[in-house]
Amino acid sequence: RVSxxxxxxxxxxxxxxxxIVRKTQKEEKRFLSPEFxxxxxxxxxxxxxxxxxxMIQRRKVFNIPEFYVGHVLAVTTADPYASDKSNRFVxxxxxxxxxxxxxxxxxxxxxxDQGVExxxxxxxxxxQVIEVLxxxxxxxxxxxxxxxxxxxxxxxxxxxxxxxxxDHEEIPVNKLQVRMKPKPWSKRWERPKxxxxxxxxxxxxxxxxxxxxxSQPWLEFDMLREYDTSKIEEKIRKELSEELxx
Amino acid sequence: xxxxxxxxxHSLLSFGSTTGACRAIQKLTRVRVVDxxxxxxxxxxxxxxxxxxxxxxxxxxxxxxxxLAIKGEKKKAxxxxxxxxxxxxxxxxxxxxxxxxxxxxxxxxxxIKTPIPYTLRRREGEFSKVLAIxxxxx
Numbered sequence: 001r002v003s004x005x006x007x008x009x010x011x012x013x014x015x016x017x018x019x020i021v022r023k024t025q026k027e028e029k030r031f032l033s034p035e036f037x038x039x040x041x042x043x044x045x046x047x048x049x050x051x052x053x054x055m056i057q058r059r060k061v062f063n064i065p066e067f068y069v070g071h072v073l074a075v076t077t078a079d080p081y082a083s084d085k086s087n088r089f090v091x092x093x094x095x096x097x098x099x100x101x102x103x104x105x106x107x108x109x110x111x112x113d114q115g116v117e118x119x120x121x122x123x124x125x126x127x128q129v130i131e132v133l134x135x136x137x138x139x140x141x142x143x144x145x146x147x148x149x150x151x152x153x154x155x156x157x158x159x160x161x162x163x164x165x166x167d168h169e170e171i172p173v174n175k176l177q178v179r180m181k182p183k184p185w186s187k188r189w190e191r192p193k194x195x196x197x198x199x200x201x202x203x204x205x206x207x208x209x210x211x212x213x214x215s216q217p218w219l220e221f222d223m224l225r226e227y228d229t230s231k232i233e234e235k236i237r238k239e240l241s242e243e244l245x246x
Numbered sequence: 247x248x249x250x251x252x253x254x255x256h257s258l259l260s261f262g263s264t265t266g267a268c269r270a271i272q273k274l275t276r277v278r279v280v281d282x283x284x285x286x287x288x289x290x291x292x293x294x295x296x297x298x299x300x301x302x303x304x305x306x307x308x309x310x311x312x313x314l315a316i317k318g319e320k321k322k323a324x325x326x327x328x329x330x331x332x333x334x335x336x337x338x339x340x341x342x343x344x345x346x347x348x349x350x351x352x353x354x355x356x357x358i359k360t361p362i363p364y365t366l367r368r369r370e371g372e373f374s375k376v377l378a379i380x381x382x383x384x
Contacts, residue, residue, distance in 0.1 A: 077335060081367035082383065089337075089384065104334060114360040115340030116384055119331065126335065147340065 031066040034096060035103030035122065036236050040227045051100040052236070056243045058123050065130060069093050070138035070174065072156050073107060075120055076129040086128060089118055090158050094143040108146060110155040115147065133162045137173045139198040148185040149178045149199075192216075270330040271296055271306040271342050277314060280326060280343045281355025281379070290317045294344075307332065309366055309373075314344065321354075322347050324376060326362050337363050337384045345376055353379055 036055070038048040058064075067073060071093050079087040091107030094117070098104045103122040108115065120127065133156075146154045153176075177200035180189075189196050190203060192215035201208060219225070271277065276293040279286030286294070297320070298313040299306040306312050306325050314323045324347050327339035346354040353376045361384040366373055 079364050081364045087364060087383075111361045111384070112359050112382060114327075114343070116361060117338045117340075118336070118384070119334045119338070121334050124335070 030237065032233055032237055032240070033064070033066075033103075035099050036240070037099070037229050037232060039099050048100065052239065053243075054101060055123060056240065060244070062127070063130075064122060065132050067093060067105075067130075067132050067135075068137050068171065069096060069141050069143055070136050071132055072134035072136070072160065073105075074129075074131045074133055074160075075107065075118075075127060077120070077124075078126045078128055088158075090133065090156055090160060091116075091118070092143070092146070092154065092156060094146060108143075108154050109158075110151045111158070113151065115151065115154060131162060133160050135163065135165055135171050137171050139173070139175060140196050142194075143198070144187070145178070145180070145185075145189045145194075145196060145199055148187075148189070149180050153178050270328050271310075271312060271325055271344075272299060272304050273297060275342060277312075277323070277344045278341045279314075279316070279323070279346060280358055280360045281345050281353060282357045282359075283346050283353075283355035285316055285319070285321065285354065286346050288317070308336075308363055309369060311347070312344070314346070316346075322349060324353075324373065326358075326366065326376075327360075336365055337361070347376070351375065355379065357381065 036052060038045065072090065073093055074088060074090045076086050076088045078085060089107060089109070091109035093105050094108050095106045096103070097106075098121075101123045104119050105122060106117055106119045108117045110116070176198065178198055179200055179202070183203075187194065188211070189199055190201055190208060190211040192212060273296055275296045277296055279294055294314050294316040296306070296312045297315050300311045300313075306328075307330075308325055308327060310325050312323050312325060314321050323344040325343070326345055327337065327341075327343040329339065329342055331338045343360060345358060348354065351372060356379060358376075358380045359382070361382040362377075362380045364383050367377060370377065
């Protein structure tokens, strides 16, 4: 540029680069069902590979939607003893357990003032349809405390219509703090071992403090308990994407 | 605001002092009568308890008959749901539910509001009358 007075031109900072991160974000957030990740142990990875093949086979035939703990699901199973041979149950997912083909999830609902929980196996051939009625993550991964909470938090209408999902990317987190029935509870949920954030504890201060006696702050720094699943997850995601495209 | 006071009435699930969660039904388990019979629903200062299980093992699951002690009387009953987790795909209830029955298998009540597992239909011959008065199935 031509300098007007012989002085060097005023410093113009370079334009800020605009980073478009859309594609990489999508790849990172792509959901991998927790039952695909093999548990930490000394078994031959061949066993998990064969199981994954069977799981993918089942998923090709039957669509298992992406869901987390806290979603409200409606499951129709084939039942020889039911009228119309099929049985529909609506409930909130409290827990997802098991790895591989034995992966289970527990649905809870309160029908006619009676709490009912059913543990379904994800890959069971008896399951005919799984619909996600409400998409909602909660603050914890295990909602077993709903058994000791007031029944209004576990009641869901059986004829609920599926809530339409707005964005295809974000799943809303419900920061609901649940009120509990009076103690005794089935487990001492105030203890730090369970690390529950979704309960509104109305216990006196000294009880909350004495519950902290059982905290084990060294556990998060324990190196032998570490299980880094990032590389395993990448491999499994690649496998899945290859198999599902076939 | 203050905690809900647990009332000791017969109709609510919380009885006076509780032992830990009793899983399947055996002798001396407190039980909840689920039909609309007068024996089952009138309040009494003691909850109905199981005295005997008509089973090879003393543990009763869904579909087993038991002997109950209610209001100072002995009555047979049928287990329709318990707190113990059973096989997968079967429902697990939050209370031990029971339906009062005569010796020949006829239910005493006329209606069962609480949900009943479909697995009871397997023994349609024995429990047909109980299944006929049931409203909800799970």
